[in-house]
Amino acid sequence: MNRQHRRPGGTAEHQRLAEATGRLEDGLHDANPWYLWGPYLSERAWGTVREDYSDDGNAWDYFPHEHARSRAYRWNEDGMAGISDIGHEFCLSLALWNGVDPILKERMFGLTGPQGNHGEDVKEYWWYLQGLPSHALLQWRYHYPQAAFPYEQLVAENARRGRDDFEYELLDTGVFDDGRYWVVDVTYAKAGPTDILMTISVTNNGAVDASIDVLPTGWFRNTWRAGGEQNIPGLAADGDAVVLEHDRLNGYRLRAAPASDGTEPRVLFCDNETNIPKIFGGDPITPYPKDGINDHVVAGAATVNPAQHGSKAAWWYHLDVPAGHTVQARVRLSGPDTAGSSGSDWAGDDFGRIAALRQSEANEFYTAIGPDLDTEQMRILTQAAAGLIWSKQMYSYQVARWLDGDPAEPPPPAGHQHGRNTDWRHLDAFDILAMPDPWEYPWFAAWDLAFHSISWAHLDPAFAKYQLIVLLREWFLHPNGALPAYEWNFDDVNPPVHALAALRVFNIDGGNDIEFLERVFQKLLLNFTWWVNRQDPHGNNVFGGGFLGLDNISPVDRSHLPPGTTLEQSDGTGWMAFYAEAMLGIALALADHDPVYEDMVIKFLEHFTLIAQSLKESGLYDVDDGFYYDRLTDPDGTCESIKVQSLVGLIPALAAAEIPARNATRMSRLRKRFTRRFTALGIGGAQSWRIRTDDDTPRILLSVLSADQLRSLMRTVFDEDAMLSDYGLRSLSKKYREPYTLPGATGAVIDYEPAESRTAMYGGNSNWRGPVWFPINYLAIRALVQYGRFFGTEATMAYPTGADAESDFFEIAQDLADRLVSIWLPDADGRRPVYGGTEIFQTDPAWKDNLLFNEYFHGDNGAGLGASHQTGWTALVIDLLLHPPKHSRH
Numbered sequence: 001m002n003r004q005h006r007r008p009g010g011t012a013e014h015q016r017l018a019e020a021t022g023r024l025e026d027g028l029h030d031a032n033p034w035y036l037w038g039p040y041l042s043e044r045a046w047g048t049v050r051e052d053y054s055d056d057g058n059a060w061d062y063f064p065h066e067h068a069r070s071r072a073y074r075w076n077e078d079g080m081a082g083i084s085d086i087g088h089e090f091c092l093s094l095a096l097w098n099g100v101d102p103i104l105k106e107r108m109f110g111l112t113g114p115q116g117n118h119g120e121d122v123k124e125y126w127w128y129l130q131g132l133p134s135h136a137l138l139q140w141r142y143h144y145p146q147a148a149f150p151y152e153q154l155v156a157e158n159a160r161r162g163r164d165d166f167e168y169e170l171l172d173t174g175v176f177d178d179g180r181y182w183v184v185d186v187t188y189a190k191a192g193p194t195d196i197l198m199t200i201s202v203t204n205n206g207a208v209d210a211s212i213d214v215l216p217t218g219w220f221r222n223t224w225r226a227g228g229e230q231n232i233p234g235l236a237a238d239g240d241a242v243v244l245e246h247d248r249l250n251g252y253r254l255r256a257a258p259a260s261d262g263t264e265p266r267v268l269f270c271d272n273e274t275n276i277p278k279i280f281g282g283d284p285i286t287p288y289p290k291d292g293i294n295d296h297v298v299a300g301a302a303t304v305n306p307a308q309h310g311s312k313a314a315w316w317y318h319l320d321v322p323a324g325h326t327v328q329a330r331v332r333l334s335g336p337d338t339a340g341s342s343g344s345d346w347a348g349d350d351f352g353r354i355a356a357l358r359q360s361e362a363n364e365f366y367t368a369i370g371p372d373l374d375t376e377q378m379r380i381l382t383q384a385a386a387g388l389i390w391s392k393q394m395y396s397y398q399v400a401r402w403l404d405g406d407p408a409e410p411p412p413p414a415g416h417q418h419g420r421n422t423d424w425r426h427l428d429a430f431d432i433l434a435m436p437d438p439w440e441y442p443w444f445a446a447w448d449l450a451f452h453s454i455s456w457a458h459l460d461p462a463f464a465k466y467q468l469i470v471l472l473r474e475w476f477l478h479p480n481g482a483l484p485a486y487e488w489n490f491d492d493v494n495p496p497v498h499a500l501a502a503l504r505v506f507n508i509d510g511g512n513d514i515e516f517l518e519r520v521f522q523k524l525l526l527n528f529t530w531w532v533n534r535q536d537p538h539g540n541n542v543f544g545g546g547f548l549g550l551d552n553i554s555p556v557d558r559s560h561l562p563p564g565t566t567l568e569q570s571d572g573t574g575w576m577a578f579y580a581e582a583m584l585g586i587a588l589a590l591a592d593h594d595p596v597y598e599d600m601v602i603k604f605l606e607h608f609t610l611i612a613q614s615l616k617e618s619g620l621y622d623v624d625d626g627f628y629y630d631r632l633t634d635p636d637g638t639c640e641s642i643k644v645q646s647l648v649g650l651i652p653a654l655a656a657a658e659i660p661a662r663n664a665t666r667m668s669r670l671r672k673r674f675t676r677r678f679t680a681l682g683i684g685g686a687q688s689w690r691i692r693t694d695d696d697t698p699r700i701l702l703s704v705l706s707a708d709q710l711r712s713l714m715r716t717v718f719d720e721d722a723m724l725s726d727y728g729l730r731s732l733s734k735k736y737r738e739p740y741t742l743p744g745a746t747g748a749v750i751d752y753e754p755a756e757s758r759t760a761m762y763g764g765n766s767n768w769r770g771p772v773w774f775p776i777n778y779l780a781i782r783a784l785v786q787y788g789r790f791f792g793t794e795a796t797m798a799y800p801t802g803a804d805a806e807s808d809f810f811e812i813a814q815d816l817a818d819r820l821v822s823i824w825l826p827d828a829d830g831r832r833p834v835y836g837g838t839e840i841f842q843t844d845p846a847w848k849d850n851l852l853f854n855e856y857f858h859g860d861n862g863a864g865l866g867a868s869h870q871t872g873w874t875a876l877v878i879d880l881l882l883h884p885p886k887h888s889r890h
Contacts, residue, residue: 119765626712
C-alpha cells in the first residue's frame with residue numbers, strides 16, 4: 001500500500017490512515033498498525049476453487065456446505081461478522097443457535113451453482129451498517145429466524161423451479177411472517193490497534209419470550225496439517241480469559257463478560273481439525289474435532305475438551321430474552337501490551353465510551369468527505385462504504401502448491417493437477433484484497449477490482465493504490481503480461497479498465513503521487529502488449545477477447561466459438577481504444593514531470609489512432625442503424641453481423657477524452673512525428689469539430705466516433721423504449737421483448753430479460769440481457785463528462801430520445817447518475833426501488849433502512865438482483881455521490 005494518505009482532512013480517521021503500510025509478504029510488521037486486525041474473514045470458504053482438490057474440478061460438490069462445520073479448510077476460513085489478524089492466522093466470529101436448528105449458525109447458508117435455479121445464491125439477510133477504513137469501527141446486522149431454519153425446504157423448492165421461475169427466498173418460506181426473529185447486531189470498536197471491543201446485541205423481535213445461544217468463537221486457521229508442522233498453536237483457559245499461544249500472537253487474550261442480564265458465559269474448546277470419521281470414514285485425529293462445539297451445544301455430545309484447551313474456543317451464552325427486549329454481551333480481544341489485557345473493569349464504562357467515540361469519529365469522517373449530502377444520500381454513502389470495508393479479505397492461494405499438493409498430504413488426483421489454472425503456476429498470493437461479494441464472489445476478480453479501487457480512493461487512497469499495484473506485481477501478473485481474471489478461470493479475459501482506474505485513483509487523491517502512477521504504468525505496458533499480441537487475431541487492430549465480462553449478452557457464447565469461426569468484437573476493439581486512451585492520459589501526466597514520457601505520449605496517441613482507424617474501416621458500425629455490432633466469420637469466409645443493440649455497441653463511445661490546452665500544446669509540439677495519425681483521426685483536417693480553441697490555445701477531443709456517429713448511437717442508447725430506463729442504461733435494448741435470432745444459427749437467440757437470466761450460459765447466475773449494471777453505466781457517465789468538457793453547451797440533443805427539450809452532455813451525465821443513485825432513495829411513498837415488491841423491506845422499520853448493494857438491477861423497476869452484497873463495483877455510487885458530473889463542468 002502506498003506511502004501516504006494525501007486526501008485533505010483532519011479527522012481522527014484521516015490521521016490513522018496516514019501511517020505507512022507495506023506488502024504483507026514483505027513483512028507483516030510494515031503494515032499500518034490499524035490494519036493489523038480487520039474484517040479479513042470470508043463469509044464463504046466452502047465451494048471455492050481453492051478448497052477443491054477433486055479430479056473433475058467440481059468445487060461445489062467437493063466441499064459442500066454440509067462439510068463446512070466438520071472439515072478444516074486448507075486456504076481460507078469463513079464466519080459471520082468475522083475479523084482476523086492480517087496474517088489470517090487467528091479468526092474471531094459469531095455463532096448462534098435458536099434452540100431448534102439441527103446445527104449452529106456459524107456461517108451464511110446458500111445454494112450452490114447447480115442447486116439454484118439461477119446459479120449460486122445466498123439465502124440469508126444481513127447488512128453492513130458502518131465501517132471505518134482503519135477498522136476502528138465496524139457494524140454488522142443479521143436477522144435470524146426463531147423457527148427452524150428451512151435448509152431442506154430452500155434446496156428442494158429451488159431445485160423444483162426452473163429458469164423461467166423466480167428464485168425461492170428465505171422470506172418466501174414464512175419463517176419471518178409473524179415477526180418471530182432475532183435482530184443481531186455486532187459492533188467492533190478498537191481502543192487501539194491491538195485492542196478490539198466486540199459488542200453483541202440480540203433483540204427479541206417476536207411477541208413472546210424466547211431463548212438464544214450466542215457463541216463468540218475464536219480459532220486458529222489450520223496451517224499445520226498441510227505442512228506437517230509439529231508446533232501447533234493453541235488456546236487455553238486462564239481465569240476469565242482464553243489465552244492465545246502462537247509464535248506471533250502469543251499473549252493475546254479473549255475475554256467475555258457477563259451479559260447485560262447477568263448471564264455468565266462458559267468457555268468451550270475443541271480443535272480446528274477435520275472430523276475424519278464423519279467426512280471420510282477414517283480414524284479420528286482428535287476426539288474434539290472442528291464440529292465439537294456444534295455437537296456439544298446442539299446435542300450435548302462429549303465433544304469439547306474438558307481440559308479446556310485446543311485450537312478453537314467459544315464463549316457460550318444461553319440468553320432468555322423477553323419479547324421486545326435486548327440483551328448485550330461484551331467480548332474483548334487484546335494484545336499483551338494493551339490496557340485491555342489487564343484490570344478487572346475491562347468491560348465496564350470504558351467499553352461503551354470507546355464505542356461511542358468511534359461512532360462519533362465515523363460521523364465526522366463521512367461528513368468530512370461528503371459535506372453536501374443529505375440524510376438519505378449519507379445513508380447510501382456510509383452503508384456502501386461499510387460494504388466495501390467489510391468485503392476486504394485475506395487472499396491466500398499458491399497455485400503451484402495447490403496443483404501439486406502439500407508435502408504432508410497425499411497428492412491430488414491427476415485431473416486436478418492438469419485441470420483449472422494450470423498455466424498460472426507462478427501465482428502466489430498472500431494479500432489483503434477487495435472482494436466483489438464476500439459470499440457469492442469470495443475471491444478477487446480483475447475488472448471488479450479496478451472499480452473497487454475507484455471507490456476506495458475516496459475512503460483510503462493508500463489501500464486503493466495497493467489494490468492496483470498488487471494485481472500488477474509479478475506474483476499475479478502472468479510473465480506473458482496477462483492479468484488473472486478470477487479464481488474459477490484465470491485465463492478468461494476481462495475488460496482492460498485498470499489504466500482508467502489508476503488515473504482516476506491518482507486524480508481523486510490529488511494528482512501528486514507520481515511514483516504510484518509510474519509503477520502501474522510500467523506494468524500496464526506489459527499487459528497492453530499482451531492484448532495487442534494475443535487478442536488481435538488478424539493483426540488489424542480489431543480485437544476479440546471473448547465474453548469480456550459481459551457473460552451472456554450475446555446470442556452466441558463469445559468465449560467458446562465453433563472451430564474455425566472467428567468473432568470481431570466491437571466491444572473488444574472499443575475497449576482497446578479505451579485502454580490506449582487511458583494509457584495516453586497517464587503518459588501525459590507523467591510527461592509533466594519527466595519529458596522521457598513524451599515518447600509514450602507519441603506511442604499511445606499513435607496506437608489510439610490506429611485502433612480508431614481500424615474500427616472505422618472494420619465495418620462493425622452499421623450506418624443504417626447507427627450502432628456498432630459484432631461480426632461472426634464462418635470457416636468458409638461467410639460474414640454475419642450480430643445485429644443486437646446492447647452495451648457491446650456502446651463500448652466504442654466510452655473511448656472519449658478531452659485533452660486540455662496544456663497537454664494539447666505538448667501534442668501539437670510533437671505533431672511532426674505522427675502527422676499521418678493526426679490526419680487519420682481528423683485533427684487539423686476537415687473534421688475540425690475535434691478541435692476547440694480557447695485564447696488561441698487548442699483543446700482536442702480524442703474519440704473513435706464522428707459527431708454523426710455519436711448522435712446516432714446515443715439516440716438508441718437514450719431511447720426509453722430501448723436502453724434508457726428510470727434507473728440507468730439497460731444492458732440490452734427493450735425492443736428484444738421480441739427475441740432476436742442470429743440468421744443461420746440454430747439456437748442463437750437473445751431476448752430482453754430485465755430480471756434473472758433464463759439461459760445457462762456462464763452458469764446462469766448473471767444476466768446481461770436487460771438489467772442495469774453499474775460498471776458500464778459508470779463508464780458511460782464519465783465518457784459523457786469528457787464530451788461535455790469538450791463541447792460545453794455547444795452540443796445538445798433530445799434527452800430522452802424524442803423529448804422536446806434538449807440537454808448538453810453534462811446534463812445528460814448528471815441525469816444518468818441521478819437515475820442510478822435513485823435506486824436506493826425512497827420515493828414519495830417512502831419506497832426504495834432496490835427492494836422492488838418485497839413489502840417487509842419497504843415498510844418494516846427493522847428492515848427498510850438497511851441497504852443492500854446488489855450485483856445488478858431490474859431493467860424496468862430497479863429492484864436489486866444477483867449477488868446481494870456486491871459493494872465491489874456497485875459501490876461506484878460513492879464516486880457518483882462525492883464527485884457528481886455537475887461538479888466536472890467547472
